[in-house]
Every structure is written in C-alpha cells, then in structure tokens.
Amino acid sequence: MATIRDVAKLAGVSVATVSRVLNQNGYVNEDTEKRVKKAIEQLNYKPNEVARTLFKKTSKTIGLIVPDISNPFFPELVRAVEDVMNIYDYTVILCNSDEKSEKEKQYIGILKQKYVDGIILTTNQLESDEVLELGVPVVVLDRPSMHSFPSVIADNYGGARLATRHLYDIGCRKIAHIQGPTHVVNAMERFRGYRDEMQELGLWNEQLIIQGNYQLKQAKEATLRALQEHKMDGIFAGNDAMAVGALKAVQQLGLRVPEDVAIIGYDGIPLTEMTTPELSTISQPIYEMGAIAARILVKKIEAKPLEQLHYVLPVKLVERQSTQRRGTR
Structure with missing residues (x-):
C-alpha cells in the first residue's frame, strides 16, 4: 500500500x-x-x-442522538437523516441515549473526540449552554426544547386536538388520554392539545389521564388499571406504541374496539396497520422531518444561510378500523 x-x-x-x-x-x-x-x-x-x-479538525461525520431506538418512530427518522447525509458524503454516528442524561453527555464527549462536524438532537436532556459548548452546528429534531437552535417538529398541539375531536365526532364522550413522559416537550404539547379540546367540549376530567411514558407495556398495564376504575369509551394515546398497548388492554378485558372503546394513536408508524383491528392515528411526516433536519445541518456546517430557523410540519388524521364511525350516544 x-x-x-x-x-x-x-x-x-x-x-x-x-x-x-x-x-x-x-x-x-x-x-x-x-x-x-x-x-x-x-x-x-x-x-x-x-x-x-x-x-x-473535521471528519465529514455527524452525530445523531435518539432517545429510544426500539420505538418504531425513530428508525424511519434515522433513515431519512442517513439518506440525506449520504448524498453530501457525510457518515452518521447513531447514539441511543435511553432517555438518560448521563448517557447522552457521555455520547456528546465521544462525538467531540471524533471531531464530528455537527449533531442532530432528538432528545432534550441537555441545557442550552451545554449544547453551545459543543462548538459545532446543532439541529433539534422532534423535541424542540432549545429555541436558539434550528428545529424541525410536527404540529403536536394541533394533532392532539384533531385526535380528540375525531373521537368526539364518532360519539365518544368519556375520552381518556395516555400521556407520554412529562419531561418530553412533544408529549406535553399533545397533552395540552387534548386538555384544551376536552375543556372546549365541556368533557374535561383529570381522572381520565393515564401515564404511559411512551412505552407499549407500561401503557397496557396502566390502561388495564384505568379501565377497571373508570368508565371510558374513547382513548387518545400520545404515541402509536402506547395505542397498541391500550388495544391489548381493552381486548384482554373482553371489550370490543371500536364498539366499546375507540382508540387512536399518534405518529403514523407502519405497526398501526398490522394490528387487529387496524389503529387510527395522527400521522406525522416522519421521513420529511428527518430529511429537512439533515439539510439544515449541512447548510449550517457549510455556513450557508437558512431560509427559516424553525419548521412546524402539518399532521393528518388517518382513520382506520379502531375508530369506525358510530351513532352519537
């Protein structure tokens, strides 16, 4: 050689x-x-x-930190980032933080040692001053906790209101919400949208809030307990994984979906088409979100001007069997 x-x-x-x-x-x-x-x-x-x-002091490499790669939402996001970065000859180092701030800080140290040219964050464990100390361009994706950095998100608040209104429109009146982690920005935006819609409809009931932490198993167990304690005829889950957990809980108790309890999730992952019945969902443009974030990061690395700093992409209702229409009760 x-x-x-x-x-x-x-x-x-x-x-x-x-x-x-x-x-x-x-x-x-x-x-x-x-x-x-x-x-x-x-x-x-x-x-x-x-x-x-x-x-x-440059490597044609970027870091991508995700909170939980086992959540089916993130692989599609990662794919989009990787596809765009490959066009510009960048390699992507994927880091899974498991929602732990210590692990995230450890990854940040490793990425700095590798002289990455930029970082895409889909977590919100770091403070703004810690991110500024990195000394490389940063784009925040999906969880916009730091407004001084470019960000790409979907309309979490509007999507939550849309989901809640959809359950109301098909006849549900006791609508529960399975909430994501309280420290996660998009989870709280979805909760806010649900709460505001329920208040506007005159149906708000704090007892119908279920803690699911964005986890399928935890959502299933929490829904089982909630169904035994409270009457509900509709469930809006803060993500699709929790919606699957809710579906399993409802079926385990011998109830029918949607006849007894209608269920809608959030994200639009392929898993929602594989359940029985198929789950309705609020679909985010997941791939587009990742692709836009990647293009923004390349522009930041190359010191090119940005057309805009923050992107809020629209979501859409995907109505399937779990919320088939029924008469108002």
Whole structure:
C-alpha cells in the first residue's frame, strides 16, 4: 500500500507539499499540484482519514442522538437523516441515549473526540449552554426544547386536538388520554392539545389521564388499571406504541374496539396497520422531518444561510378500523 512518502518521492516534492495538496491548505503552484495529483493516481494512494481528521479538525461525520431506538418512530427518522447525509458524503454516528442524561453527555464527549462536524438532537436532556459548548452546528429534531437552535417538529398541539375531536365526532364522550413522559416537550404539547379540546367540549376530567411514558407495556398495564376504575369509551394515546398497548388492554378485558372503546394513536408508524383491528392515528411526516433536519445541518456546517430557523410540519388524521364511525350516544 502506497504511503504519502511514496507520493512525494514520485512527484519529486516534499511530504509537506503533498499534505498541502491533500488538505487544500497553503499555496502550491499549479504545475506542482498536477505532479502530486498524477502521482497519487498512479500509486492509487488513499489518504489516512484519521490523520486528516486530526489535522483539519473535521471528519465529514455527524452525530445523531435518539432517545429510544426500539420505538418504531425513530428508525424511519434515522433513515431519512442517513439518506440525506449520504448524498453530501457525510457518515452518521447513531447514539441511543435511553432517555438518560448521563448517557447522552457521555455520547456528546465521544462525538467531540471524533471531531464530528455537527449533531442532530432528538432528545432534550441537555441545557442550552451545554449544547453551545459543543462548538459545532446543532439541529433539534422532534423535541424542540432549545429555541436558539434550528428545529424541525410536527404540529403536536394541533394533532392532539384533531385526535380528540375525531373521537368526539364518532360519539365518544368519556375520552381518556395516555400521556407520554412529562419531561418530553412533544408529549406535553399533545397533552395540552387534548386538555384544551376536552375543556372546549365541556368533557374535561383529570381522572381520565393515564401515564404511559411512551412505552407499549407500561401503557397496557396502566390502561388495564384505568379501565377497571373508570368508565371510558374513547382513548387518545400520545404515541402509536402506547395505542397498541391500550388495544391489548381493552381486548384482554373482553371489550370490543371500536364498539366499546375507540382508540387512536399518534405518529403514523407502519405497526398501526398490522394490528387487529387496524389503529387510527395522527400521522406525522416522519421521513420529511428527518430529511429537512439533515439539510439544515449541512447548510449550517457549510455556513450557508437558512431560509427559516424553525419548521412546524402539518399532521393528518388517518382513520382506520379502531375508530369506525358510530351513532352519537
């Protein structure tokens, strides 16, 4: 395998000159540059990327930190980021924080050591000053906790109101909400949308709030308890995983969906089409969110102007069997 010294010898120049050509750093006259490039081609020389990274303090690599890769929402988001970054020849380092601030900070330290060119955050464990200390462009995706950084989200508040109103429109009057983690911004926005819609409808009842923590199993167990303690005829789950848990709980108690309890989720992941009955959901443009965040990060890395700083993408109601229409009761 050819070395940088072999290139220098063949081109009749110093190793430092070859390094300047490779890194496009410093002046090299045109004839010399042509000789170096010809030698590189003849020897099929491949630069040591680790050494180049250390020298240039850049790596054509970005970090993507997600809170829970087992949640089916995030793989599609990751795919979009990776697809766009590959177009621009960037490699993506995926970090799964498990919703733990210590683990997230540990990953941040590792990414800094690797001289990543930018980071996409889909978590909200860090404070703004901690993110600023990173010294690289940052884009916040899905969980907009820091307004000084570019962000891409969907209309969580509006989508929650849409879901709640849909349950009302099909005849539900005792509508429960399975809430996500209280420290997660989008979970609280969905709760706010549900609460405001219920208050406007004159149906607000604090006892119909169920804690599901964005987890299928936890949502199932919490829904089982809630159904035994309170009467409800509709459930709006803050994400699709919790909606599946609610569906299992309702069926385990021998109740029918949607005849006894109608259920709607949030996200629009493929899993909702594979349940029996198929689950209605509020569909987010997941892939588009990831793609926009990736393009913003590339522009930030390349110091190009942004058309806008914050994106709030629309959501849509996908009505399936779990909320088939019925007469008002």
